[in-house]
Amino acid sequence: MTAPIPGLPTTRPEGCPFDPPAELAELRPLTRMVYPDGHVGWLTTSHELVRAVLADSRFSARYELMHYPFPGGPDEIPPAMPGDLTGIDAPEHTRFRELLAGRFTVRRMRLLTERVAEICAEQLDTMAQQGPPTDLVTAYAQPVPALTICELLGVPYADHEFFQRTVRTLTSTSAGMEDQGAALTALYEYLHELVLAKRRSPTDDLLSDLTTSDLDDVELSGLGTFLLGAGMDTTANMIALGTFALLTNPDQLGELRDGWSTVDEAVEELLRYLSIAHTGARAALTDVELGGELVRAGETVTVSLQAANRDPARFPDPDTLDLTRHAAGHVALGHGIHQCLGQQLARVEMRVAFPALLKRFPTLRLAVDAADVPLRTDSNIHGVHGLPVTW
Ligand code: HEM
Numbered sequence: 201m202t203a204p205i206p207g208l209p210t211t212r213p214e215g216c217p218f219d220p221p222a223e224l225a226e227l228r229p230l231t232r233m234v235y236p237d238g239h240v241g242w243l244t245t246s247h248e249l250v251r252a253v254l255a256d257s258r259f260s261a262r263y264e265l266m267h268y269p270f271p272g273g274p275d276e277i278p279p280a281m282p283g284d285l286t287g288i289d290a291p292e293h294t295r296f297r298e299l300l301a302g303r304f305t306v307r308r309m310r311l312l313t314e315r316v317a318e319i320c321a322e323q324l325d326t327m328a329q330q331g332p333p334t335d336l337v338t339a340y341a342q343p344v345p346a347l348t349i350c351e352l353l354g355v356p357y358a359d360h361e362f363f364q365r366t367v368r369t370l371t372s373t374s375a376g377m378e379d380q381g382a383a384l385t386a387l388y389e390y391l392h393e394l395v396l397a398k399r400r401s402p403t404d405d406l407l408s409d410l411t412t413s414d415l416d417d418v419e420l421s422g423l424g425t426f427l428l429g430a431g432m433d434t435t436a437n438m439i440a441l442g443t444f445a446l447l448t449n450p451d452q453l454g455e456l457r458d459g460w461s462t463v464d465e466a467v468e469e470l471l472r473y474l475s476i477a478h479t480g481a482r483a484a485l486t487d488v489e490l491g492g493e494l495v496r497a498g499e500t501v502t503v504s505l506q507a508a509n510r511d512p513a514r515f516p517d518p519d520t521l522d523l524t525r526h527a528a529g530h531v532a533l534g535h536g537i538h539q540c541l542g543q544q545l546a547r548v549e550m551r552v553a554f555p556a557l558l559k560r561f562p563t564l565r566l567a568v569d570a571a572d573v574p575l576r577t578d579s580n581i582h583g584v585h586g587l588p589v590t591w
Contacts, residue, residue: 204232204240206270207503208479209231210577217575217584218445218474219519223466224507229491233502237275239267241500242490245507247514247531251493253503254480254536260540263287267500270376275466279341281388282439283415283422286538293537296423299413300541309544312348316549319347320556328560332398332590333567341587342432344553348545349431353424354405355394363387367429374578384425390452391428392421427542434477435546436581437576439553442470445521446554448570452523453558460555466523467550472530473521474583475506480534505531561591 209221229246244250253259263277280287285296320340327339342364350357369375369383395407395417402408407424415423446453456466480503488495495501509530510518533540540546558564566573567588574585 202231204213204234205243206234207236207271208233208243210270212575212577216573217570217573218441218521219281219478220475220478220506220510224504225510228507228511230493230501233269235267235269235500236273237267239500241267241502242493243269243504244490245504246491246512247508247511248507250503250505250531251535252395252490253482253532254534254538256488256536257290258484259482259487259501260289260485261287261293261482262289265485265498265500266481269479269481269500271423272374274377281384281422281425282419283424285423285541286426290514290537294313297537297541299410299415303409304541304544306544309548312352312545313548313552315351316344316348316552317556319344320553324556324560333588334590336443336587336589337436337440337584338586340553340557341443342436344439345435345546345549346432348427348549352406352431352545353427354398354403354407355391355424355428359390363390363428364432367433368579370429371433371580372458372578373580387429388421388425391424395421395424431542431545433581435549436469437476437549437581438474438546440556440587441468441474441583442550443557443564443589444566444570444573444584445470445474446558447564447566447589449521452521457558457562458522460559462524463551463555464547465526467547467554468527468530469521469523470550471523471532472509472515472527474582475530475532477532477534477580478506478582479504479580493500493536505534526590563591564589565591 210225211221213222224245227245229249230242230244232240233243234240244253264279266277267550268274268277285293323340346360347357366383366387369379371483374526398408399411402411410420422575482501483499484495484499486497509532528552533543567590576585
């Protein structure tokens, strides 16, 4: 076996804002990797092994068992707070997941389509009134998912600047532990107040609905914090980065415009190609044979979702954005028991948001050089800080 690589490759190739770090392709299917705290664990980069790890209950999602793969992170990761589903294992995880599954079904989320369309139209009206140029992130990509998740949960959108700022700190890989802790506490306290208010006088929304479940105040406030965070930043970055990708691939955009009926497939391909939630991790609970190597109990395995989604063994010509390809089976929304709970909601939002934007502004284009679009290079969620557009 070759020597461990000295750390997780994080630098994207110059001039290719949508491509993963080039080294990842050379590291398939898995390699030993030194973590910033000195731990020697693993990095998996093939589609097959990433899925294998995520589907295997011998690998734990508990944060406190893992070593942090990004530089500048904590030496010890604190356990998930109550209500944070991604950092717990079954059966604790099953209890939350079962409670929520029925509330996030395909059918329920499709019923939201009309409301999402109204939200998009309102934002686009404002954009049109204000005129070009504009920053698509603040004018459209952020408000659409934020308004949607706020309505679904019953969180006042008027406070969006506060929670969007705190969520950005939480997903940053360069924010210190202290800042992240403070952001989490602030968001939790905000949700806690809200949960207490919903218990006193329920309204017609998910948080009020969940006050009738067996979750206590701490669990429900934590769950609300987590859902709000998970539901805003991710989809916002998909809408902004997806638009950026479409505007810089005019032939693909042209084909999409010719037949909006293919938008569902286009959204899957954008999810695969952009893989905005680029990296995950698990900790081995026991010795596990993986891809012909022995992963020992206690070792951390980093799963590169972005490398898996660019694996040529699974997706031919993986570095090409091809909106007509059948991209199902990608791992952009995870895999296994932690696969994204909000995926149907995210799909509905994107399937509505892209056509609404591109139909309203048929001449939409970047207002700056593609090279000058500010990328989020220090975040667990890839995206852009701003997207100057004109029409
Ligand atoms: C989990 C990506 C939108 C809620 C996940 C995971 C990924 C992901 C990769 C798995 C994490 C892991 O295995 O450790 C995305 C992307 C989105 C998106 C790319 C946008 C396009 C949403 C939305 C919600 C949401 C809109 C709404 C509430 C969740 C929750 C989990 C999760 C609750 C945890 C599920 C569990 O651990 O059982 N997401 N997500 N996500 N996502 Fe999303």
